[in-house]
Structures are given as C-alpha cells and as structure tokens.
Amino acid sequence: MAIQFHGFLPFYFLFFFSFLWLTCFSIHKPEGVGICSSVVQPVGYKCEEFEVTTEDGYILGIQRILEGRAGGNGTKRQPVLLQHGVLVDGISWLLNSPEQSLAYVLADNGFDVWIANTRGTRPSFRHISLSPSDKAYWAWSWDELAAHDLPAMIDFILKKTGQKLHYVGHSLGTLIALASLSERREVDKMKSVALLCPVAYLDHMETPLGIVAAKVFLGEILSDWLGMPEFNLNNKKISNFLSKLCSANPGIDCNDLVISFTGNNCCLNASTVDVFLKYEPQPTSMKNMVHLAQTFRDGILRKYDYGSNVTNFERYGQHTPPVYNLSNIPNSLPLFLGHGGKDFLADVKDVEHLLDNLKFHDPDQLSVHYVQEYAHEDFVLGVSAKHMVYESVMTFFRDHQ
Helix, strand or coil: CCCCCCCCHHHHHHHHHCCCCCCCCEEECCCCCCHHHHHHHHHCCCCEEEEEECCCCEEEEEEEECCECCECCCCCCEEEEEECCCCCCHHHHHCCCCCCCHHHHHHHCCEEEEECCCCCCHHHCEECCCCCCCHHHHCCCHHHHHHHHHHHHHHHHHHHHCCCEEEEEECHHHHHHHHHHHCCCCHHHEEEEEEECCCCCCCCCCCHHHHHHHHCCHHHHHHHHHCCCEECCCCHHHHHHHHHHHHCCCCCCCCCHHHHHHCCCCCCCHHHHHHHHHHCCCCEEHHHHHHHHHHHHHCCCECCCCCCHHHHHHHHCCCCCCECCHHHCCCCCCEEEEEECCCCCCCHHHHHHHHHHCCCCCHHHEEEEEECCCCCCHHHHCCCHHHHHHHHHHHHHHHCC
C-alpha cells in the first residue's frame, strides 16, 4: 500500500533531491555526543564518534560501529564506509530496526562500519575559520565532496584500520564515488565499491516536480532572487517558493509526491518514516543544487558550470567545465550496481547508459543487481532490503576481500 503524506512539502521535496549526496588532522569526540549516543548505542551497539578535517577546512563528523551486538570475537574486521545522499546525513542508514538497517546488518555480519556525513549536515556543520552564516561556507558542490570530503574520510579510515575499505554509496553517494574514481582518486585505497541507485545520467528522470524545478533553474532562482547560499528546506522562504512552484503546475499531485519523486516505493514502513522526520531533512549548498540541476539539463556528467566562459577558464583552464570520463574507472576495480525497476530518479535507461560507459570493465569485477519492484528509497529504508539487496552486497564484499 502506498504511504501518503499531506501538507508537508519539504518532506516530499527531500525525496526528490535525495538522488542527487587529505585529512589534515583528526579529533576523537567524547562518548555521549551525536549519532552514537542518540541512535546507535540505545539499540545495543558500541559506537565511536570522530571528527576529520578536510583539506579545505570543513570538519566532518564520522561514526564507527566497530562490532556487532554479539561482540567482535577478537577478529580483525574489514572496514566499510557508508555514504548517504543529499539533504540527509549518515543517520539515514540507521532508521530501521537492527535487523533491517544496512549499518547494523554489516556490523552483525563481521564488518567494521564507518558512517560518513558530508559538509553542511548536522554532524559536519563546522569549519576551521568559516561560519555557516558566511556565504563562503556554502561555496561548494558535489565536485568538492568528491575532491575533499571523500579523500579525507577514506584516508582517516585507512590510518585507523591499516586496511583498504569497501564503499557503499546511495544516490548522491554514488555520484561522488563515480566522479572520484573517474579521476583515479582513492582507487588504490578501496577493495570494492557498491553503488545503490547509481546516479550519473538523469536523461530519463521521471519525477514531475523535479523536472519542472530543474527546467526553471530552481537553484539559480532561489540563489539570485532570495540571496541564499544555503538550501535548507526548513527555511520558510524556500518552502513557500516550492509550494508556489508545485501549485502552479496542475499536473503535479502535491498531496502525494513520494511516488512522484522517487517512484512507487514498495517497502517503506510508516514508523520508519516517522523516525526519519525526527532527524531529517539536512541542509546543503545552493551551489550543489544548481550543479545537480545542470546535470539533468545538460545531459552530461561534468564539473560545475559557472555560466561564463571567462570564469570557467579561470577555474578550469578551458571555456567549458571538464567532463568526468567514467571509462577512466579502472577495469579491475570490483563494482556492484544495485538498481530498481520502479525508480523515478535512477531510471533503468540511465543506469544502462552508465553500464555502457563500463562496457570494457572486467566482467568478473562487475556485478549488476536488479530488483524489479524497488524504487529509490527502498534501497535504504525498505524493510525487505536485507534479503533483497544487502545479502548480495555482503556476498560481493566477501568475494573481493
């Protein structure tokens, strides 16, 4: 049965944008702070909080679930990094029961679990010199997440564990990984990469309000008209603007947009959604939203377009932004791609486009896992995801130790 939500546009809009999220020093955070104390420890898991500072000064919170509820048995565990999508944080991997949430399932099956939180989210809101009230704080897009956040977290985990890691990304978390790998960043530090609902191309995206928003340059409009460098769905100006955009397009059902944005999620639990709303949505930069809209409008996976030949040349040494060439991803890197037949964001045809870029990949190192009835959020919040997806991911990891 479809879950309907009425009168809460920011939540609907969150689901649309969920497709689109060198360590300078680190600090061990005290126990009893953050995601560990509020979510993980109450259900019986040992959890540690750390802070990692990126090369450009953002202080990222990262959590570690070192062992399962049964303990570690003194064995050395393989690290896995979980990277969330946009407008959420790492808590999104923890909202179902321990038997259903990927982070807990991995911990209970012998993995050393690390949970990422990208800049601008609640656990990663600080900077060494900038304040979130400064426009410069929000001057980044997913280019910087691939170039700075991901390397900082991977280097920190490698230093702490002495081991290469497995990586799991969902939606924007897949885009960050693909961009990084196409530039041969961090490749020698990863054992394998699992991409759930991979986003590289958005040509066939079917989300009605998402398409309208991208076509009318939503990010640029909010940034220019409202003067906001931060995209925060809790901001009244932004939520009012989105409400007007929705009501101005009669073809969009504003009373039931979960299906419109993400597809017909088959397996979401209403109680999980209630917990979700307790912690999310999280802010991101307006520049990040503009970059995501550019990816849809241009049909090309490339760096942020500043809209000026002069500025682009100053940034990149060329008049148009450089393209992320996915065929540069090493053919020997183990890749797992999980996608759904009902996903309006990571559409089947767009995933096929991505696979065409990987056509020369070693077939022994490429696994494609298709779930016909799954939509976008089922891969993270679906109550059946352990059986339908996570068991296959863990088998893939063990096959590529």
